[in-house]
Amino acid sequence: MLVDCDPQANSTGGLGFARDPDRLSTYHLLLAEATADQAVLPTELEGLSIIPSHKNLIGANIELVGAEEREFRLRTALQSVRDQYDFIVLDCPPALDLLTLNALVAADSVLVPMQAEYFALEGVSELLDTIERLRLSFNPELHIEGVVLTMYDDRTNLAQQVTQELKRHFGDRLLETIIPRNIRLAEAPSYGKPALLYDVRSRGAESYIKLAKEIMHRKMNPATVPAPENNLEQNPQDPEDLSLSNELKRVNES
Numbered sequence: 418m419l420v421d422c423d424p425q426a427n428s429t430g431g432l433g434f435a436r437d438p439d440r441l442s443t444y445h446l447l448l449a450e451a452t453a454d455q456a457v458l459p460t461e462l463e464g465l466s467i468i469p470s471h472k473n474l475i476g477a478n479i480e481l482v483g484a485e486e487r488e489f490r491l492r493t494a495l496q497s498v499r500d501q502y503d504f505i506v507l508d509c510p511p512a513l514d515l516l517t518l519n520a521l522v523a524a525d526s527v528l529v530p531m532q533a534e535y536f537a538l539e540g541v542s543e544l545l546d547t548i549e550r551l552r553l554s555f556n557p558e559l560h561i562e563g564v565v566l567t568m569y570d571d572r573t574n575l576a577q578q579v580t581q582e583l584k585r586h587f588g589d590r591l592l593e594t595i596i597p598r599n600i601r602l603a604e605a606p607s608y609g610k611p612a613l614l615y616d617v618r619s620r621g622a623e624s625y626i627k628l629a630k631e632i633m634h635r636k637m638n639p640a641t642v643p644a645p646e647n648n649l650e651q652n653p654q655d656p657e658d659l660s661l662s663n664e665l666k667r668v669n670e671s
Contacts (some may be wrong), residue, residue: 418457420495420501421470422520425511429469432460432476436471444474446494447481447519450508453498471539473489487515488555492523513547520546522555526562528632530596531583533566538583546598565628567596594628597621604659 421428422443426436428612434440446468456468481487495505510654521527528550531537542576545561552559564587570576596602598620605612612622 418505419465419496420468420491420505420507420520421467421559422474422491422507423470423517424472424474424516425510426470426472426474427606428508429467429471429610431606432462432465432467432611434458434469438471438473440469440471441470442471442474443491444471444477447474447477447490447516449490449494457498462611462613463571469504470508474516481515488518488522491519496544506603513543521551521559523669524556524559526560528562529564530567531564532568532577533570533573535575535579538579561590562632563590563592565592565594565596568575569595569597572598592628592631596623596624598626599624 419428419432420443430436441451441456443456446453446456451470457466458469460467462516484490486493491507499505507524509517509520529541529544531541546563548559564583566583568579580591598622599619601616601619602621605615608615612619612625616622617626639669
């Protein structure tokens with residue numbers, strides 16, 4: 418099941434659902450106005466369901482400020498359906514706000530999509546610090562599932578240099594699968610279709626299939642995956658390890 422926690426609702430639209438303010442969405446789950454069973458919808462992809470999002474989800478950031486157990490709203494809402502699905506994927510907004518906080522508190526692990534560019538890497542330290550704080554305060558089992566490079570262009574020197582730096586800092590947590598820049602991936606949302614239905618033989622779709630298989634392999638063979646506490650998570654206050662600033666500046670300058 419896919420839970421769209423982003424007010425931009427790109428995952429919702431990408432699966433063919435038009436924006437509908439009257440439809441039950443993640444917003445209603447967070448406000449305890451609907452259950453997950455009531456909000457979930459089937460999709461064109463066999464075996465995939467979705468709890469859609471809508472732009473009114475932006476209001477939840479304000480409406481939940483004074484609410485009790487505000488960080489646990491999504492976890493509580495999804496508790497009743499956890500056992501019904503093999504995987505529940507939470508699509509977070511590109512901001513460390515209350516919506517992302519709810520998703521991280523509800524999650525077991527975090528998959529970090531990242532472009533091989535300098536500014537994308539700058540947010541790594543903030544994300545890792547947030548995850549460490551969440552583990553201490555709300556969700557001690559939360560760990561990094563992996564880091565996946567997306568929109569990758571292997572023709573640029575910067576992309577190759579950033580990849581090497583990520584390998585050095587994340588080790589085996591950097592997934593082997595890389596999602597390339599691909600025109601078919603870019604076209605699919607405009608047709609309201611996921612890439613697997615739009616063009617399953619495209620390089621982008623094949624890469625996502627490979628990524629899914631890699632993650633499933635890691636889940637089924639946990640002994641082959643390093644422990645969650647890697648060198649970046651052990652010392653969240655260590656500026657040398659956490660910020661990566663010196664290395665990133667060197668990559669950017671080169």
